[in-house]
Amino acid sequence: MSRRIEKNATSITVALIQMSCSLTPADNLKKALDRIKQAAKQGAQIICLQELFHSRYFCQSEDDDRFGLAESIPGPTSKALAKAAAAAKVVLIGSIFERRAEGLYHNTAVVFEKNGALAGTYRKMHIPDDPCYYEKFYFTPGDAQPGFKPIDTSLGKIGTLVCWDQWYPEAARLTALGGARLLFYPTAIGWHLKETPEMKAAQADAWELMQRSHALANGCFVCAVNRVGREDNLDFWGGSFIADPFGRIIAKASPGKEEILLARCDLSSIDWTRRHWPFLRDRRVDAYGGILSRYLD
Amino acid sequence: MSRRIEKNATSITVALIQMSCSLTPADNLKKALDRIKQAAKQGAQIICLQELFHSRYFCQSEDDDRFGLAESIPGPTSKALAKAAAAAKVVLIGSIFERRAEGLYHNTAVVFEKNGALAGTYRKMHIPDDPCYYEKFYFTPGDAQPGFKPIDTSLGKIGTLVCWDQWYPEAARLTALGGARLLFYPTAIGWHLKETPEMKAAQADAWELMQRSHALANGCFVCAVNRVGREDNLDFWGGSFIADPFGRIIAKASPGKEEILLARCDLSSIDWTRRHWPFLRDRRVDAYGGILSRYLD
Numbered sequence: 001m002s003r004r005i006e007k008n009a010t011s012i013t014v015a016l017i018q019m020s021c022s023l024t025p026a027d028n029l030k031k032a033l034d035r036i037k038q039a040a041k042q043g044a045q046i047i048c049l050q051e052l053f054h055s056r057y058f059c060q061s062e063d064d065d066r067f068g069l070a071e072s073i074p075g076p077t078s079k080a081l082a083k084a085a086a087a088a089k090v091v092l093i094g095s096i097f098e099r100r101a102e103g104l105y106h107n108t109a110v111v112f113e114k115n116g117a118l119a120g121t122y123r124k125m126h127i128p129d130d131p132c133y134y135e136k137f138y139f140t141p142g143d144a145q146p147g148f149k150p151i152d153t154s155l156g157k158i159g160t161l162v163c164w165d166q167w168y169p170e171a172a173r174l175t176a177l178g179g180a181r182l183l184f185y186p187t188a189i190g191w192h193l194k195e196t197p198e199m200k201a202a203q204a205d206a207w208e209l210m211q212r213s214h215a216l217a218n219g220c221f222v223c224a225v226n227r228v229g230r231e232d233n234l235d236f237w238g239g240s241f242i243a244d245p246f247g248r249i250i251a252k253a254s255p256g257k258e259e260i261l262l263a264r265c266d267l268s269s270i271d272w273t274r275r276h277w278p279f280l281r282d283r284r285v286d287a288y289g290g291i292l293s294r295y296l297d
Numbered sequence: 298m299s300r301r302i303e304k305n306a307t308s309i310t311v312a313l314i315q316m317s318c319s320l321t322p323a324d325n326l327k328k329a330l331d332r333i334k335q336a337a338k339q340g341a342q343i344i345c346l347q348e349l350f351h352s353r354y355f356c357q358s359e360d361d362d363r364f365g366l367a368e369s370i371p372g373p374t375s376k377a378l379a380k381a382a383a384a385a386k387v388v389l390i391g392s393i394f395e396r397r398a399e400g401l402y403h404n405t406a407v408v409f410e411k412n413g414a415l416a417g418t419y420r421k422m423h424i425p426d427d428p429c430y431y432e433k434f435y436f437t438p439g440d441a442q443p444g445f446k447p448i449d450t451s452l453g454k455i456g457t458l459v460c461w462d463q464w465y466p467e468a469a470r471l472t473a474l475g476g477a478r479l480l481f482y483p484t485a486i487g488w489h490l491k492e493t494p495e496m497k498a499a500q501a502d503a504w505e506l507m508q509r510s511h512a513l514a515n516g517c518f519v520c521a522v523n524r525v526g527r528e529d530n531l532d533f534w535g536g537s538f539i540a541d542p543f544g545r546i547i548a549k550a551s552p553g554k555e556e557i558l559l560a561r562c563d564l565s566s567i568d569w570t571r572r573h574w575p576f577l578r579d580r581r582v583d584a585y586g587g588i589l590s591r592y593l594d
Binding site: 125149170173282286290291292 | 468476
């Protein structure tokens with residue numbers, strides 16, 4: 001019954017944990033667990049960790065040995081997260097380099113309930129491959145059916161998309177159409193050290209703009225959490241933020257510092273915004289078939 | 298042969314004509330024709346007029362008499378535009394309240410070639426209906442098959458989407474997948490006079506943000522042209538702009554003044570941007586089926 005009441009909650013306090021990662025996974029896990037505790041003390045009801053928070057961003061080169069970082073679900077990291085969720089009584093979104101089977105690895109978001117139960121998982125669907133982001137080497141793309149589906153929690157449906165997914169309006173749309181009121185994007189995005197200040201600014205702007213547009217197009221909250229700190233060739237730009245259903249930023253973390261970013265998300269603003277900007281009402285679902293094509297040549 | 302050479306042009310100069318409209322359609326047409334001439338003198342190769350430039354924005358109430366403003370294509374306004382395109386030797390995008398048949402009216406973008414030939418038309422697909430924007434009363438939604446298709450011109454393929462379409466990532470995506478390198482959005486969007494300054498700013502920001510996101514998601518240019526001036530209950534906010542394939546604004550008009558906004562669009566930046574941010578490469582076309590649903594409940 002409490003579950004039902006909470007689903008009708010009029011607001012949810014979200015916390016995003018923006019942190020740097022050391023070379024020692026155990027230290028990163030300990031840091032994350034400490035921050036989860038702190039965020040809960042500050043009133044957080046849903047907490048989201050950054051992408052692959054357990055280690056440095058290992059995809060900067062293609063190295064067989066790094067598959068050794070992967071874990072099963074359940075596994076040590078997911079168990080520690082489940083325990084942390086239960087202890088803090090929060091819905092917790094983590095990100096795990098998942099070993100699904102021998103030679104089959106995923107970049108997976110995991111969601112735990114307030115009692116530590118696994119609420120659901122999402123395996124990253126769009127996999128990048130760029131210099132210093134050699135993710136296609138490591139991660140098999142998600143293959144769930146449907147591929148984009150919110151995860152049902154005691155606080156309602158939430159979307160967990162991961163990093164490169166953030167550039168795809170389709171992913172946000174599908175997850176919102178599935179009923180997600182908040183979209184979370186655990187992220188690891190940084191600047192190549194050699195880039196110009198102008199290009200760095202443009203990249204961080206573009207990253208923020210694209211995700212704000214998902215909030216706006218779909219009338220839902222978007223919560224993006226990114227790591228900070230220099231790791232090899234990349235300088236992760238932080239800038240975690242929470243946008244409201246009209247795409248306005250209601251909380252934003254600094255570009256270079258560790259931070260627990262909190263915001264109270266007023267869920268009634270979803271319906272209010274969609275009534276005033278009724279984009280979902282007017283979609284031409286009869287005319288979108290070409291979206292399923294690679295290119296229309 | 299010149300057509301072929303131009304299609305390989307490495308840049309195109311775009312002009313957007315942001316203007317106010319009087320109560321006299323003939324005056325508005327004259328103003329538009331004058332500005333087309335001026336823009337061409339300034340080097341414009343493609344010129345785009347604002348939505349329904351021929352009249353005040355008549356959809357602020359539901360009034361049968363206003364169907365009298367509509368015209369066939371070809372009709373007097375389209376013929377005047379064709380002539381202007383030929384005289385100025387430009388590709389010209391106009392916007393017409395189209396009378397397709399008795400009791401069947403559309404909000405239609407028309408594209409003329411440099412020699413005055415009709416290159417194509419696009420009937421607005423997404424139709425709004427909000428206080429002071431009673432468009433569902435006037436406009437039948439577009440029914441072309443496919444609904445979103447670029448128009449082929451001597452300067453390459455361009456997309457002509459119209460106003461409310463600008464809030465739909467699907468429309469931009471489909472038109473870009475069809476090969477459009479520039480997306481044009483003739484627009485009539487304004488503030489209700491009673492809105493707060495804070496909400497006005499948020500609305501104009503949202504409008505710009507959403508369209509910049511289409512440039513970014515699709516790696517193409519976006520050119521949005523809006524009217525200015527107070528008309529009854531609405532204050533049209535202008536702010537016409539041109540964004541590059543990374544979503545950066547390269548030219549922007551003032552909020553309240555008439556203006557011819559020009560920008561040179563470097564077409565080589567499309568491939569450059571898409572190589573560096575290869576979003577089209579990684580789309581999960583196998584997993585987007587739900588986009589064709591109204592809601593996934």
